[in-house]
Amino acid sequence: MTHPISYWQTFSNVLKRDLKVAVRNKGDIFNPLVFFVIVITLFPLAIGSDPQILTRIAPGVIWVAALLSALLSLERLFKNDYNDGSLEQMLLSPQPLFIMVFGKVLAHWILTGIPIIIIAPLLAVLLHLEQAAYTALIVTLLLGTPVLSLIGAIGVALTVGIKKGGVLLSLLVLPLYIPVLIFATGAIEAAALGMPYAGHLAIIAALLAGALTLTPFAIGAALRVSTN
Amino acid sequence: MSNALLSANALTCIREDRILFDQLSFDIMPGDLLQIEGPNGAGKTSLLRILAGLSRPYDGQVEYAGASIERERDAFYENLLYLGHLAGVKGELTAQENLAFNLTMHGDQCNDLDAALATVNLTGFEDALASHLSAGQNRRIALARLWQSEAKIWILDEPFTAIDKAGVNELETLFVKHIDNGGAVILTSHQDIQLGADRLKRITLDYNFY
Numbered sequence: 001m002t003h004p005i006s007y008w009q010t011f012s013n014v015l016k017r018d019l020k021v022a023v024r025n026k027g028d029i030f031n032p033l034v035f036f037v038i039v040i041t042l043f044p045l046a047i048g049s050d051p052q053i054l055t056r057i058a059p060g061v062i063w064v065a066a067l068l069s070a071l072l073s074l075e076r077l078f079k080n081d082y083n084d085g086s087l088e089q090m091l092l093s094p095q096p097l098f099i100m101v102f103g104k105v106l107a108h109w110i111l112t113g114i115p116i117i118i119i120a121p122l123l124a125v126l127l128h129l130e131q132a133a134y135t136a137l138i139v140t141l142l143l144g145t146p147v148l149s150l151i152g153a154i155g156v157a158l159t160v161g162i163k164k165g166g167v168l169l170s171l172l173v174l175p176l177y178i179p180v181l182i183f184a185t186g187a188i189e190a191a192a193l194g195m196p197y198a199g200h201l202a203i204i205a206a207l208l209a210g211a212l213t214l215t216p217f218a219i220g221a222a223l224r225v226s227t228n
Numbered sequence: 229m230s231n232a233l234l235s236a237n238a239l240t241c242i243r244e245d246r247i248l249f250d251q252l253s254f255d256i257m258p259g260d261l262l263q264i265e266g267p268n269g270a271g272k273t274s275l276l277r278i279l280a281g282l283s284r285p286y287d288g289q290v291e292y293a294g295a296s297i298e299r300e301r302d303a304f305y306e307n308l309l310y311l312g313h314l315a316g317v318k319g320e321l322t323a324q325e326n327l328a329f330n331l332t333m334h335g336d337q338c339n340d341l342d343a344a345l346a347t348v349n350l351t352g353f354e355d356a357l358a359s360h361l362s363a364g365q366n367r368r369i370a371l372a373r374l375w376q377s378e379a380k381i382w383i384l385d386e387p388f389t390a391i392d393k394a395g396v397n398e399l400e401t402l403f404v405k406h407i408d409n410g411g412a413v414i415l416t417s418h419q420d421i422q423l424g425a426d427r428l429k430r431i432t433l434d435y436n437f438y
Contacts, residue, residue, distance in 0.1 A: 005335065020321065021318055024321075024357075083314075084314055084316065085314025089316040089334075093305060093334055094334065
């Protein structure tokens with residue numbers, strides 16, 4: 001008989017492997033982060049240093065940059081695995097696919113989402129973000145960036161077999177990102193005006209709960225289709 | 229019900245508007261060593277991918293233990309070892325990390341990874357990154373799983389690619405041992421199999437023009 005391993009072991013094996021691969025391939029970690037920093041620092045240079053304008057656009061700029069940097073980093077979620085055959089082996093593993101997929105997406109978020117969450121408050125200073133809005137910024141990023149990774153992974157899974165899937169990926173994924181973008185920037189603006197923003201957060205949290213529970217199955221199914 | 233490990237049931241495969249094979253049926257019994265032959269583009273890899281459940285046939289189905297493999301996926305994959313054209317070895321991981329990951333994810337246990345790598349002549353390369361090793365050595369990292377595997381059905385797409393003569397010989401010895409133990413090996417190869425040639429069964433796919 002074979003030696004079955006628990007769901008938790010399956011999950012942590014995949015997570016550890018992906019983190020290890022990324023650590024040895026430094027560009028993977030720094031590319032999205034550098035992109036995020038560059039986009040945000042370019043805005044004050046282009047628009048001018050008028051604090052009033054910058055304060056006004058800060059939530060939007062930070063979130064759009066976070067969204068684009070997530071999109072930029074999505075491709076490598078499954079592409080390398082597809083090219084070297086590990087994806088095939090993952091699909092042939094007797095372990096449940098959604099758990100392995102979840103491990104991969106979580107690794108992706110740890111590598112791309114968390115650095116952005118850490119550096120965002122610093123860049124917010126650059127954009128003169130309202131003092132009262134910092135908590136809202138961090139909480140929306142904490143709740144919102146995992147949704148970006150999870151939903152984006154469906155798009156990557158669908159396009160992984162296509163040679164130049166980049167444009168198609170943006171077309172598939174960006175419309176699905178819009179609710180997160182609207183409610184996140186809405187929450188930060190409300191916080192800046194000193195208004196309650198718990199409602200916005202609740203909706204982003206609901207999106208996160210939905211994405212956490214449903215997308216791993218969708219990603220798994222999409223992977224089986226695109227390797228067909 | 230026969231005691232076939234795997235049965236192909238009226239498989240039809242169409243690629244790029246060309247019928248690769250039509251209504252192909254066969255059974256894989258314990259102790260079978262099956263070589264799938266045919267010119268390039270005849271559909272060997274397509275057939276193996278369909279048997280492994282990676283691709284869907286245009287028509288027909290593959291059955292494991294009397295049920296469609298899509299329904300019995302978990303049970304089937306516990307008993308299947310598939311190695312495709314791509315080795316499934318990550319360049320950023322060492323030989324040992326690759327082997328350990330591949331083994332545990334497929335439910336095989338190995339207490340002595342060094343010994344497992346030694347069987348494929350990779351002693352001294354345990355901690356070398358796979359991207360620093362040659363194509364043949366990468367292939368060997370993937371093949372090392374065969375020696376540790378408890379899966380009954382082995383589906384191997386060109387297992388001898390980039391492997392030296394001595395290595396081919398060791399693989400053939402292993403295949404014979406595996407079928408003696410009641411396993412089955414399905415492989416494609418352009419080389420003739422030396423050992424176990426007397427027990428070899430063949431399926432030849434033709435390149436058809438329609």
